[in-house]
Amino acid sequence: MDKATISGNTITIPAHDKFLVAVDEFIEGVLRRYNTDESVIADIAISVSELVINAISHGSRSSLDKSIIVKIRKTNGEVKVIVSDHGSGFNPEEIEDPLADENLLKEAGRGIFIVRSLMDTVDIKASEQGTTVTITKAI
Amino acid sequence: MKLSDREQNGIVVLEPKGKIMGGPDASLLHDKLHEVMEAGRKKVVIDLSQVEWMNSTGLGILISTYTTLRNNDGELKLANVTDKIQSLLTITKLVMVFDTYDSVVEAVKALK
Numbered sequence A: 001m002d003k004a005t006i007s008g009n010t011i012t013i014p015a016h017d018k019f020l021v022a023v024d025e026f027i028e029g030v031l032r033r034y035n036t037d038e039s040v041i042a043d044i045a046i047s048v049s050e051l052v053i054n055a056i057s058h059g060s061r062s063s064l065d066k067s068i069i070v071k072i073r074k075t076n077g078e079v080k081v082i083v084s085d086h087g088s089g090f091n092p093e094e095i096e097d098p099l100a101d102e103n104l105l106k107e108a109g110r111g112i113f114i115v116r117s118l119m120d121t122v123d124i125k126a127s128e129q130g131t132t133v134t135i136t137k138a139i
Numbered sequence B: 001m002k003l004s005d006r007e008q009n010g011i012v013v014l015e016p017k018g019k020i021m022g023g024p025d026a027s028l029l030h031d032k033l034h035e036v037m038e039a040g041r042k043k044v045v046i047d048l049s050q051v052e053w054m055n056s057t058g059l060g061i062l063i064s065t066y067t068t069l070r071n072n073d074g075e076l077k078l079a080n081v082t083d084k085i086q087s088l089l090t091i092t093k094l095v096m097v098f099d100t101y102d103s104v105v106e107a108v109k110a111l112k
Helices: A017-033 A038-060 A111-118 B025-038 B056-071 B083-091 B104-111
Strands: A005-007 A010-014 A067-075 A078-085 A121-127 A130-138 B002-008 B011-020 B043-047 B051-054 B075-079
Touching (some): A010 A017, A038 A067, A038 A078, A038 A130, A038 B056, A111 A121, A111 A130
Antiparallel strands (some): A010 A067, A078 A130
């Protein structure tokens, strides 16, 4: 698999960061069709980028053979985005506190923290078969 | 992200444009920074006025730039930080790390 494929409100990409822009354009396009406020679009786009990067680096380890699926839908005044991968999974409990003084100048480790800060709800289901993260945000 | 650079009163001003989200963005800024430092320039302003948003990778790139310059007796100032990026700097407590200014002129003045 070497390209992004879109089917309805779902985009599937190979697990490589060169497809981040394709996911962003897809998500922002769908949100604009929902007439979403630009600031909320940015919050959701930032969060989705974090989850896709997480899926690439911690889940599928930048393998073009593995895919990441991003689904978006709007129900009852909120947007729900589901990002799933088939990688080795990660334990969100093992993430260090990015606000601790000793971690403040670390270049990585803030992704999930930022998602939790920007979204209304964040649900992470991780297993050896992969990770599925569901986020919601009122629009 | 696209990246251009210019000089203002002897200070290097980097001007990223678009979204800083990862992928090739990190190496683009990293390579430019090393090009600047190899030319003997150690005081840098990053003008964020044209950055729509950044994620944690973008923040990591700013931190990398900050620490690289600081470890080489240099300095980094941020100018024209948008509300969205300011909000990220606040929730991550990176406001305690970066010096931010309302304009490039003010940031350059602080480095003189």
